[in-house]
Amino acid sequence: MVWVNSILQGVLLGGLYALFAAGLSLIFGIMRLVNIAHGDLIVLAAFLGLVVTSSLDIHPLASLVVVVPAMALLGYLLQYLLLNRTMSDDILPPLLVTFGLSVILQNVMLETFSADPQKMNTGALDTASITVGALHIGVLPLLMFAVAIAVIAGLQWLFYHTAIGRAFRATSDNADIAQLMGLNKKHVFSLAMALSLAVVAIAGIFLGTKTSFDPSSGPARLIFGFEAVIIGGLGNLWGTLFGGIILGVAQGIGAQIHPGLQQLAGHLVFLILLAIRPNGLFPRVAH
Amino acid sequence: MLEVKALTSFYGDFQALFGIDLAVGENEVVSLIGSNGAGKTTSMRTITGLLHCDANMVLWKGQPIGHLRPDQIAKQGIAMVPEGRQLFPSLSVEENLRIGAQVNRPGFWNLVRVYELFPVLGERRNQASTTLSGGQQQMVAIGRALMANPEIILFDEISLGLAPIIINQIYEALPNIIDNGLSALIVEQDIARALKIAHRCYCLSEGKITLSGGTDVITQDDVSQAYFGV
Numbered sequence: 001m002v003w004v005n006s007i008l009q010g011v012l013l014g015g016l017y018a019l020f021a022a023g024l025s026l027i028f029g030i031m032r033l034v035n036i037a038h039g040d041l042i043v044l045a046a047f048l049g050l051v052v053t054s055s056l057d058i059h060p061l062a063s064l065v066v067v068v069p070a071m072a073l074l075g076y077l078l079q080y081l082l083l084n085r086t087m088s089d090d091i092l093p094p095l096l097v098t099f100g101l102s103v104i105l106q107n108v109m110l111e112t113f114s115a116d117p118q119k120m121n122t123g124a125l126d127t128a129s130i131t132v133g134a135l136h137i138g139v140l141p142l143l144m145f146a147v148a149i150a151v152i153a154g155l156q157w158l159f160y161h162t163a164i165g166r167a168f169r170a171t172s173d174n175a176d177i178a179q180l181m182g183l184n185k186k187h188v189f190s191l192a193m194a195l196s197l198a199v200v201a202i203a204g205i206f207l208g209t210k211t212s213f214d215p216s217s218g219p220a221r222l223i224f225g226f227e228a229v230i231i232g233g234l235g236n237l238w239g240t241l242f243g244g245i246i247l248g249v250a251q252g253i254g255a256q257i258h259p260g261l262q263q264l265a266g267h268l269v270f271l272i273l274l275a276i277r278p279n280g281l282f283p284r285v286a287h
Numbered sequence: 288m289l290e291v292k293a294l295t296s297f298y299g300d301f302q303a304l305f306g307i308d309l310a311v312g313e314n315e316v317v318s319l320i321g322s323n324g325a326g327k328t329t330s331m332r333t334i335t336g337l338l339h340c341d342a343n344m345v346l347w348k349g350q351p352i353g354h355l356r357p358d359q360i361a362k363q364g365i366a367m368v369p370e371g372r373q374l375f376p377s378l379s380v381e382e383n384l385r386i387g388a389q390v391n392r393p394g395f396w397n398l399v400r401v402y403e404l405f406p407v408l409g410e411r412r413n414q415a416s417t418t419l420s421g422g423q424q425q426m427v428a429i430g431r432a433l434m435a436n437p438e439i440i441l442f443d444e445i446s447l448g449l450a451p452i453i454i455n456q457i458y459e460a461l462p463n464i465i466d467n468g469l470s471a472l473i474v475e476q477d478i479a480r481a482l483k484i485a486h487r488c489y490c491l492s493e494g495k496i497t498l499s500g501g502t503d504v505i506t507q508d509d510v511s512q513a514y515f516g517v
Contacts, residue, residue, distance in 0.1 A: 163389070166378060170386050173375040176337055179357035180367055182390030182435070 001134050002256060010252025012141035014228075014245030015148030016210065019203035020221050021228035021240045022152060023196035029235045030172045030192040032091050033083065036098040039222030040105040041197060045071050045204025046213050047113055050120055060120040060209050068201040075197030079190040087189065102218065109215035117212040120205070144206045148244070151199060152237050158195075159237075168192060227270040233280025242281065246273075288313050288470060289334070289365070289439055290346040296329050296338055296494075303329045305494040311439060311470050318473045318481040318502075320510055321491035327474045328370055330491070331441045334472075335367050336360040362390045366437035370444040370474075372428040374416040381412040383427050387434030394436030395467050401430040404460060422453030429457070429464070439470040446475060458484065478510050490514060 024038050035041075045067055052063040082101075086093040128139040159165040170178040171188045179185050207213055207221065224247060231246050232239030247266050254265020273281070289311040296304040304326045311317045321327050332338045334345055336357035345353040347363055355363075366387075374383050384401055402409035405426040411419060416427055425445070432440050446454040454477075461484060465471055475481040481488060482502045490498035490513035498505065498513035 163385075166382055166386055167389065169377045169382075170375045173377050174373055176357075177369060177373045177375070178386075179337070180335055180361050180369070181386045181431075182358045182361040184356060184358045 003253070005135055006252040006256040007249050008135060008137065009141065010249035011245050012138070012145045012248070013252065014241070014248030015141075015145035016203070016206055016244070017224045017228045017247050018148045018241040018244030019144075019151060019199065019206060020225035021232075021244055022148075022155060022237060023199040023203070024222075024225045025229045025232075025234070025237065025240050026155065026199070027192055027196045028229070030168050031087065031175075031189050033087070033094045034091065034098070035196075036095060036222065037102040037105055037218075038098075038200065038225060039220065040102045040109075040218030041071070041200050042204045042207060042221045043213055043215065043218045044105060044109065045197075045201045046120070046208035047109060047118070047215075048201075049205045049208050050113075050118055053120055060122055060205060061125075064202065064205055067205060068198050071197040071201035071204075072194040075200075076190045076194040078197075079193035080186060083193070084186045084189060106215050106218060113215060115214055115216070117214045118208070119212040120208040122209045125209075140209065144210065147202065147206070148241065151202060152241050155195075155199070156237055164191065224266070227266065230280055231270060231273050233283035236280070236282045239280060239282035288315075288348055289472070291330070291334065292344055292346065294330065294333060294340060294344045296326070296333050296340060303494055304333070307491070307494070307496055309489050309496065309499070311472050314465075314468060314470060315487065316465055316471045316473065316485045318475055318485035318488040319491060320475070320478060320481050320488055320514065322514060324493075325491040326494045327491055328443055329494075331367060331443050331472070331474065334360075334441060335365060358390075361435065362392070364392060364436070364438035365441070366432035366435045366439070367441040368425075368428045368432045368443065368445065370447065372421075372424045374424055374427055374431070376415070376417045378416060379413050380408055380416050380419065380427055383416050384408070384430050384434050387431035390435045392436040396433040396436050398434075401433055404433075404463065405430060420453075422449050422456065425449060425453070425457060426460075429460075433464065437469065439472065440464075442471060442473045442475075444474050444476065446477060446480070454480075478507055478514070482507065482510070 020042060024035060027033050027035055048067050048070060049060055049063045052066045053060045083094055083097065086097050122140060125140050129136045130139065159168060167183050167188055170181065171183060171185060175185050228243035228247050229240055232243030246269060250269035251262045251266040255262035291307055291309045294304055294307040295302065307330060319327050319330065329338065333340050336355055340353045342351040342354035347365065352360055352363060375386065378386065384398060407423055408426055408430060416424065419427065445457065458480065473481065473485060482505065485502050487501050488505060489496050490510055492513060498509060
């Protein structure tokens with residue numbers, strides 16, 4: 001039963017990893033931009049949540065109402081004013097700029113919030129659980145998983161059933177021709193980054209309620225995000241959720257064998273899958 | 288209506304266009320003839336804003352538009368059917384058509400009318416655009432341009448890579464399209480067709496206009512001479 005339990009916890013944790021990954025996958029899919037600062041932006045969202053929660057004296061989950069639009073706005077401006085200048089057929093310049101951004105974000109957060117680990121307290125939700133037979137399922141992880149599914153279903157709907165989703169896909173296919181359809185590439189890219197950081201905001205708040213975080217926690221979140229995206233297959237959002245779950249379960253089983261194996265097990269499973277399925281389990285299309 | 292004045296274009300150090308002048312009037316069909324590398328596609332990409340040029344090099348209804356972004360130019364009523372169709376592979380046939388209407392220009396053309404023009408597209412509306420034949424893809428590309436209700440359409444290599452029977456079908460549909468008050472600038476390799484469909488033509492060779500005039504006076508021999516840059 002311990003094994004079933006650790007697999008179940010791993011599945012639920014996978015939801016959080018899928019949230020880390022969804023925003024990353026989205027902007028890579030639309031504009032071939034590898035955002036190295038993604039993890040630090042997740043941590044920034046968590047700190048923002050902490051500030052909002054403590055200054056307005058509200059529940060951490062209620063802070064989403066402020067943090068999601070704030071991060072989306074930040075994303076739009078970041079893309080419009082900075083990253084759009086680096087976009088070309090070469091994927092290296094934006095990668096380098098976001099790497100620099102990552103260093104800047106970590107240091108600004110260190111200056112502002114100090115290196116002390118922080119955590120957001122969700123009150124009764126922290127310890128609430130549902131008992132099913134011999135299994136105890138935390139309400140917060142369950143909520144996190146449900147939100148991850150809702151976010152991915154929402155993105156999927158947006159991509160395939162709305163005009164903006166159509167614009168995203170067309171721009172991803174062929175940015176030049178998409179412009180001839182009256183789409184301003186810079187605006188479309190900025191909207192994509194805004195959407196990505198809106199998802200980052202949700203991921204950041206859940207990160208901050210689930211575990212402690214500090215200004216240097218970003219890069220590890222980035223790795224988990226990347227791994228989930230690559231396991232699932234580039235450009236496939238449901239695949240990304242599945243990738244997150246595989247990663248979570250691998251870590252859960254690893255931790256059950258030996259606590260020190262938690263992270264290693266996740267990375268090993270990722271490497272094995274990368275070796276046997278380099279395009280991921282469910283690649284969308286060959287580019 | 289559309290005027291190109293002393294247009295020059297460069298790819299890095301390589302000069303592709305050496306001061307091109309051309310004009311397309313209202314309801315006029317103009318063809319642009321030239322060998323590969325003569326600068327036809329470069330001219331079209333510059334007019335639509337995909338390549339940069341000075342503001343005054345391209346005029347639309349007397350206003351300079353050379354400095355505008357491609358999406359701004361598209362909204363003015365200039366549409367292009369690009370070389371090789373270039374449909375969006377992750378969009379269905381109908382989505383490819385709908386995205387053409389993104390410029391928000393109301394007018395004669397809508398989904399129903401495009402499906403009347405090319406009934407086969409209506410039957411395949413939900414298919415991925417990549418599953419269509421080359422000719423059907425060209426119909427989607429034309430429909431996509433029409434959905435913008437443009438005032439001028441630039442057709443780049445309209446029949447390249449298509450079977451002769453399909454080319455005939457496309458050319459049979461063209462008069463219906465143009466009769467609805469459109470102008471057209473057509474790039475076509477088949478000189479006979481290019482002269483037949485157009486009111487006027489320009490020959491382009493090594494980035495310069497070598498011949499221009501009404502298709503009633505220009506003969507195929509004139510064109511062949513200009514074509515080879517004699």
